[in-house]
Amino acid sequence: MKLATLSDGSPDGRLVIVARDHSHFVQAVAARTLQEALERWTEVEPLLQRAYDELNAGSAPGANPFVASEMAAPLPRAWQWLDGSAYESHGDLMQKVFDMDPIPRDRPLMYQGVSDTFYGGTDDVPFPNETDGIDFEGEFGVIVDEVPMGISADDAMKHIRLIVQINDWSLRKIAPVEMKTGFGWVQAKPPCSVAPVAVTPDELGDAWRDGRPALPLNVAWNGKKFGSPDGYAMGFGFHELIAHAAHSRRLVAGTVIGSGTVSNTNFREVGSSCIAERRGIELLDTGAASTPFMRFGDTVRMEASLADGSPLFGVIEQRVVRG
Amino acid sequence: MKLATLSDGSPDGRLVIVARDHSHFVQAVAARTLQEALERWTEVEPLLQRAYDELNAGSAPGANPFVASEMAAPLPRAWQWLDGSAYESHGDLMQKVFDMDPIPRDRPLMYQGVSDTFYGGTDDVPFPNETDGIDFEGEFGVIVDEVPMGISADDAMKHIRLIVQINDWSLRKIAPVEMKTGFGWVQAKPPCSVAPVAVTPDELGDAWRDGRPALPLNVAWNGKKFGSPDGYAMGFGFHELIAHAAHSRRLVAGTVIGSGTVSNTNFREVGSSCIAERRGIELLDTGAASTPFMRFGDTVRMEASLADGSPLFGVIEQRVVRG
Numbered sequence: 299m300k301l302a303t304l305s306d307g308s309p310d311g312r313l314v315i316v317a318r319d320h321s322h323f324v325q326a327v328a329a330r331t332l333q334e335a336l337e338r339w340t341e342v343e344p345l346l347q348r349a350y351d352e353l354n355a356g357s358a359p360g361a362n363p364f365v366a367s368e369m370a371a372p373l374p375r376a377w378q379w380l381d382g383s384a385y386e387s388h389g390d391l392m393q394k395v396f397d398m399d400p401i402p403r404d405r406p407l408m409y410q411g412v413s414d415t416f417y418g419g420t421d422d423v424p425f426p427n428e429t430d431g432i433d434f435e436g437e438f439g440v441i442v443d444e445v446p447m448g449i450s451a452d453d454a455m456k457h458i459r460l461i462v463q464i465n466d467w468s469l470r471k472i473a474p475v476e477m478k479t480g481f482g483w484v485q486a487k488p489p490c491s492v493a494p495v496a497v498t499p500d501e502l503g504d505a506w507r508d509g510r511p512a513l514p515l516n517v518a519w520n521g522k523k524f525g526s527p528d529g530y531a532m533g534f535g536f537h538e539l540i541a542h543a544a545h546s547r548r549l550v551a552g553t554v555i556g557s558g559t560v561s562n563t564n565f566r567e568v569g570s571s572c573i574a575e576r577r578g579i580e581l582l583d584t585g586a587a588s589t590p591f592m593r594f595g596d597t598v599r600m601e602a603s604l605a606d607g608s609p610l611f612g613v614i615e616q617r618v619v620r621g
Numbered sequence: 622m623k624l625a626t627l628s629d630g631s632p633d634g635r636l637v638i639v640a641r642d643h644s645h646f647v648q649a650v651a652a653r654t655l656q657e658a659l660e661r662w663t664e665v666e667p668l669l670q671r672a673y674d675e676l677n678a679g680s681a682p683g684a685n686p687f688v689a690s691e692m693a694a695p696l697p698r699a700w701q702w703l704d705g706s707a708y709e710s711h712g713d714l715m716q717k718v719f720d721m722d723p724i725p726r727d728r729p730l731m732y733q734g735v736s737d738t739f740y741g742g743t744d745d746v747p748f749p750n751e752t753d754g755i756d757f758e759g760e761f762g763v764i765v766d767e768v769p770m771g772i773s774a775d776d777a778m779k780h781i782r783l784i785v786q787i788n789d790w791s792l793r794k795i796a797p798v799e800m801k802t803g804f805g806w807v808q809a810k811p812p813c814s815v816a817p818v819a820v821t822p823d824e825l826g827d828a829w830r831d832g833r834p835a836l837p838l839n840v841a842w843n844g845k846k847f848g849s850p851d852g853y854a855m856g857f858g859f860h861e862l863i864a865h866a867a868h869s870r871r872l873v874a875g876t877v878i879g880s881g882t883v884s885n886t887n888f889r890e891v892g893s894s895c896i897a898e899r900r901g902i903e904l905l906d907t908g909a910a911s912t913p914f915m916r917f918g919d920t921v922r923m924e925a926s927l928a929d930g931s932p933l934f935g936v937i938e939q940r941v942v943r944g
Contacts, residue, residue: 383804401803407804409733409805410732412870413701414701424770447749448749479725480800482732482733482803486869488870543807543808546749546809546944550738621869
């Protein structure tokens with residue numbers, strides 16, 4: 299099943315059901331917003347599924363053409379956003395670049411980020427200046443219904459209701475300064491962007507394995523291919539990230555959990571999903587990072603399609619602007 | 622003006638106006654919830670103020686006796702909770718205890734914590750186990766209306782709409798492990814508790830100075846006095862914390878900003894507002910920390926009154942329980 303949120307001027311938008319081929323959508327009847335659907339998922343899911351089946355069968359009255367730019371993020375705001383850093387090759391590179399001590403790998407890495415705003419996939423994204431080191435970070439994420447405190451990783455898997463594709467905007471000149479305090483990131487992590495379509499795990503078919511999305515994330519910067527690392531290489535699966543997050547808190551319905559920047563050990567072949575990683579490779583190879591960060595007016599595009607080329611999350615394609 | 626939120630079974634509760642002497646309350650007419658009031662503050666505030674004046678004059682029909690245990694946190698959930706660490710004597714002690722490198726003091730310290738749940742001041746507070754090192758942290762906090770990205774500290778002062786008193790629960794065995802990753806705290810920082818009454822800055826009178834609450838925070842553990850450090854000693858005022866937070870994001874209405882654990886340099890005389898600090902002093906003095914962390918069934922009480930003894934935020938008085 300594929301869901302999206304139509305921008306309608308309200309803070310949470312209007313839940314819609316999107317056809318598998320992204321040709322059309324219909325407004326959901328079973329719930330007004332995705333947040334509401336997640337809070338009553340067991341009751342609402344079969345009703346949404348039936349409407350999805352009708353839409354795919356071409357028998358849904360009131361279907362409209364799907365236009366990505368009319369969509370907000372699937373959750374335009376959420377009560378909680380916890381972002382992991384599950385791709386170890388990314389962590390290894392960043393440690394070298396920032397001259398940090400190695401971080402133990404026996405438990406997931408995770409920080410809490412701003413969740414009162416998620417930009418839509420085609421929204422312009424405002425930043426205060428260019429000198430902070432504007433960077434994109436291509437990620438996958440999951441959205442859960444309510445998860446009790448102390449859940450096991452096995453049980454956490456059952457709470458993964460939707461999978462999404464995220465651009466976790468980062469300000470690289472501030473990131474190491476904040477990281478060295480041990481307090482995590484505030485200024486370095488403005489709101490994220492999310493591709494328009496949130497999908498249930500079954501939509502990934504065989505590409506959803508071990509709580510990991512086995513899909514290449516294709517990233518282009520100013521129209522030029524930047525990387526296509528595969529999502530499967532997570533050191534911890536999403537179910538393990540959820541269990542980690544829920545050690546001492548329940549997760550409310552609509553909590554979003556991120557994978558961290560998608561990265562593969564063969565980054566020299568597949569490229570990267572953030573500029574910082576390319577700069578790290580340059581630093582290792584030549585002693586200096588030569589690729590600059592983003593400038594106002596730059597665009598980034600991110601898309602993860604199924605192996606047969608059919609669309610999955612839709613596309614993040616957006617421009618950075620002066621805030 | 623004094624506001625509180627009556628527990629009514631709904632996630633955001635019901636906004637009420639509390640008499641200055643905490644004898645009575647009336648339900649607000651101008652807004653249903655505190656979140657709604659903060660989103661329309663300029664319009665709503667004069668109406669709430671008029672009802673507050675009537676209540677204090679004894680001319681409010683429908684006034685009910687104020688019972689703290691019937692109240693939720695002023696915001697039972699919020700879109701954003703950013704906690705500072707503005708008391709340098711606390712930071713100095715913690716660095717020694719955790720054997721951390723000194724953290725530069727040229728910019729505020731801040732992390733983003735869980736905001737989908739704030740416990741009421743008399744709620745039992747559940748934890749998964751005692752071995753994580755359960756600790757209280759007495760703090761002050763402010764609640765803002767919408768703050769634009771890039772605001773100056775001077776302008777930020779005008780967005781401080783309410784002041785609150787917070788218990789920032791902390792799990793001390795996990796805190797240094799998470800801190801050393803640089804990602805900040807997730808497991809070590811479960812939801813906070815908030816005293817029932819949120820007050821406008823004018824209620825503090827002369828005790829609101831330089832964006833700081835000049836009030837002793839009286840803390841007792843299991844009925845025994847633990848400390849009463851003064852709130853004025855913040856290295857950065859709340860207006861500076863807000864400006865720091867808003868460097869690369871707007872702050873939505875209802876964002877809560879915390880001071881960090883209240884602490885004074887003369888901690889040996891005034892005591893502490895968290896156990897970790899007392900343990901740090903013991904470690905410095907004797908080479909070993911002897912005070913244990915909290916056990917299930919323990920209680921903590923926190924209150925900050927005005928100099929003449931009149932009530933201000935009401936009381937946090939709660940019990941830790943097995944979750």
